[in-house]
Amino acid sequence: MKRTWRWFGPKDSVSIDAMLQAGVQGVVSALHHVPTGTVWSCEEISRRKKEIATRPSGEPSGLEWEIVESLPVSEDIKRQTGAWRDHIAAWEQSLHNLHAAGIRVICYNFMPVLDWTRTDLAYRLPGGATCMRFDLSVFATFDIHILGRAGASDDYAPQVVAAANRHFTEMTDADIQALVRNIVFGLPGAAENFSLEDLRYHLAAYDGLGEDGLRANLIDFLTEVAPLAQQLDMRLCCHPDDPPTPLLGLPRIMSTQSDYTRILDEVDLMSNGVTLCSGSLGARPDNDLPAMMDHLGDRVHFLHLRNVKREGPGPRCSFHEAAHLEGDTDMVALIAAVLRQEAKRRAQGREDMSIPFRPDHGQDILDDLERNAQPGYPSIGRLKGLAELRGIIAALSHPDLGTAL
Known part of the structure; x- marks a missing residue:
């Protein structure tokens, strides 16, 4: 499992040096300043790669931009309105430019209007x-x-x-x-x-679309872009809905294992894959995260490991972001399922045998409380989560465990 860390660019209050001290092996980033629906140019991609590769002192960091999160899918594409065909063409050109820069894993989502929601x-x-x-x-x-x-x-x-x-x-x-x-x-x-x-x-622009319409538009989008990604040996991985239930009357189509299975079967290419986010999916009690990893594992290209504590019964309830080992998801069982999948990939000789993960979100603790970082992305809270996750991985990978996996 490859340790990565999300970085929002030079304005991020968590520095490149902080990432190095946290022990990460790669960086997850995006060009948030580039308008949705336009091409990510080679120049802008190179600039971000250089920013990641350089410490504040000017010395090389040794880190590389490993994963894009996210290459945004426009509302026009999701609704198939306006300039949606031009936006798909721009998305595809961005894939070409990212490929030329050596970046292979692209996380995206297909949530209407809101990327995530908290009160x-x-x-x-x-x-x-x-x-x-x-x-x-x-x-x-x-x-x-x-x-x-x-x-x-x-x-x-x-x-x-x-x-x-x-x-x-x-x-x-x-x-x-x-x-x-x-x-x-x-x-x-x-x-x-x-x-x-x-x-x-x-x-109002989504009136009348419904789940079937949005799902059909996602399939159409993937039918266009996934073959190109396959040709370029790139991996696209869709992030689940957050929260994984309907909001504001909008359709939600990536909330359960069956949602993912349907999309993976409709566009049955290895390039069409999953971002398994244990926090988003874990907000529903009917999502069994270790079982989902076992079922979807060969198409899981990226992992967000975080935990939530549900505050009520049923799939639609209140919840809060828990510490990584303290929520409702059994993180030990989930990581064991990930390591089983990696063992299968090694046996198959897959190039992507090591699945990248990042400690997603984190509680603000200690000095985080005064630093005003991006919500959910403090330095110490994520460092604590990463340390806990690394401990689980080290324990489950230890040869003395024998048949533990």
Whole structure:
């Protein structure tokens, strides 16, 4: 399992030196400043590679840009509207340019409008650490009372609607503004300038599409780009929905094992693969992560290892980001399944026998609490998670364990 670390570029408060000290072996990054639907130029890709390869002192870092997360798929592509064909052509040209730079693994998602959703970006835990949290009743408050989406109350259980009503009566204007900022933070680059009217516009653009329509559009997209990726020996890996349940009346199509199996079978190429995110998928109790790894493993090209603690029953509930070994996913069993898959790949002589992973998200602890890093991406919290994951890998890989795998 290859240790990687997400880096948001020169503005990231976590430095290249910090990554080296954390013991990572490769970097996950993206060109967040390039507008969605346009080509990632060779010049911009080379600039990011150089930034990763150079320490603040000017010395070589020894690190390389290993994985793209994410090469964004435009809303036009997801809906097949507007300039969607031009956007696919730009996506394909970006693949060519990334291939020329030696980058082979491309993570992307097909979530409509919001890439991820939380109601609190700094939820305080009893021990003083903070983490991201999704509170279903607070989200319902936003949906029903602040956004005012038509028919929103019909999408929630009566007790959730009642809790949302009570919560709204207690909110100040400052509370409302903070909640709106937290929710739109899931739109890359939108936290400072995305309005409720903008969100309403994007939601309206999906009226009538539904799950079947969105799934058909994903299959059409992959039918176009996956053969090119196969030709270039590149691996595309779709990130699951986060949370893995319907939101704001939008369709969600990558939330369960059956969702993934359907897409992998429809476009049956090794280049069409999975980003197995144990946090996103683990927010549903009906997702068995070790079993998913066993079932989908030969097409898992990238791993996000994090944990969440569910706060209620059923697939649609509140949850918060737990420490990596303290949530509802059995991380030891999941890593054992990953190591079994790697053993199969070694026996098959696969080039990708070592599956890259990153410690996804982390709680803000110790000095993180004063550093104001990207939500979910503190230095010490992720370092703690990476250390815990490395300990599991080392233990399960030890020859004295014999038949443990």
